[in-house]
Amino acid sequence: MSKTIVALDFSSKEEVVDFLKQFDEPVYVKIGMELTYACGLEMVKTVKEMGHHIFLDLKLHDIPNTVKGGMKNLANLGVDIVNVHCAGGIAMMKAAIDGLNEGAKDGKRPMCIGVTQLTSTSKEAMNNELGIPGEVIDCVIKYAKNAKEAGLDGVVCSVHEAKAIHEACGEDFLTVTPGIRLASDSKDDQKRVATPAFAKEQGCDYIVVGRSITKSANPVETYKEIEATMSK
Numbered sequence: 124m125s126k127t128i129v130a131l132d133f134s135s136k137e138e139v140v141d142f143l144k145q146f147d148e149p150v151y152v153k154i155g156m157e158l159t160y161a162c163g164l165e166m167v168k169t170v171k172e173m174g175h176h177i178f179l180d181l182k183l184h185d186i187p188n189t190v191k192g193g194m195k196n197l198a199n200l201g202v203d204i205v206n207v208h209c210a211g212g213i214a215m216m217k218a219a220i221d222g223l224n225e226g227a228k229d230g231k232r233p234m235c236i237g238v239t240q241l242t243s244t245s246k247e248a249m250n251n252e253l254g255i256p257g258e259v260i261d262c263v264i265k266y267a268k269n270a271k272e273a274g275l276d277g278v279v280c281s282v283h284e285a286k287a288i289h290e291a292c293g294e295d296f297l298t299v300t301p302g303i304r305l306a307s308d309s310k311d312d313q314k315r316v317a318t319p320a321f322a323k324e325q326g327c328d329y330i331v332v333g334r335s336i337t338k339s340a341n342p343v344e345t346y347k348e349i350e351a352t353m354s355k
């Protein structure tokens with residue numbers, strides 16, 4: 124399976140279909156809140172019917188009972204990965220897994236990963252706005268250990284933390300890393316960024332790439348170059 128997950132941050136079905144039609148192979152894609160809020164969960168079906176794998180990125184973060192109910196209803200959509208915010212705590216993450224297990228009709232639940240600190244968060248923002256003192260890496264490792272304790276399959280983190288997470292939580296614990304930029308790209312709203320080559324070097328399991336591919340003059344070529352780096 125591809126190690127590059129393409130973020131379909133579009134607001135219409137037409138844009139998604141036109142974008143995916145360019146690819147002659149199954150792609151691992153991410154459906155997030157922009158597309159879901161515009162088109163509903165129907166998009167999961169549309170994209171699945173086109174043969175692609177899906178990370179459904181809705182970042183659940185609520186009281187445990189609500190997250191459990193939410194996950195129960197996401198369990199049978201046929202997506203490969205769903206996610207929560209680790210900031211919701213261990214009980215909430217355990218409830219997410221319970222909901223998925225309860226909802227999965229064939230006994231096979233999607234993988235569930237936890238967002239540690241968003242890649243758009245800097246140390247300054249974490250310290251001064253979120254009220255979490257110390258280094259980003261320490262918070263990210265703590266959240267990753269919580270996620271592992273709760274039974275999650277891995278975390279979303281920046282490339283810069285992936286190696287330490289594998290050391291702390293094991294090589295099988297998934298690290299999914301957004302904030303990917305090619306050397307020539309602008310960082311936009313991202314803060315903790317890295318190139319695909321550095322992600323490969325750091326042992327990231329998957330990279331999530333949005334604008335570097337979707338806004339590229341030749342998305343398929345850019346995707347293939349990135350995926351070749353990751354699969355080397």
Ligand SMILES: O=C(O)c1cc(=O)[nH]c(=O)n1[C@@H]1O[C@H](COP(=O)(O)O)[C@@H](O)[C@H]1O
Pocket residue numbers: 130132153155180182206238240241242243279280301302303311313331332333334335
């Ligand atoms: O959960 C995510 O996918 C996510 C977590 C995170 O910490 N940072 C992050 O950028 N993402 C997502 O990854 C994608 C990154 O998009 P680009 O910055 O355009 O590559 C977006 O769809 C974000 O929602």
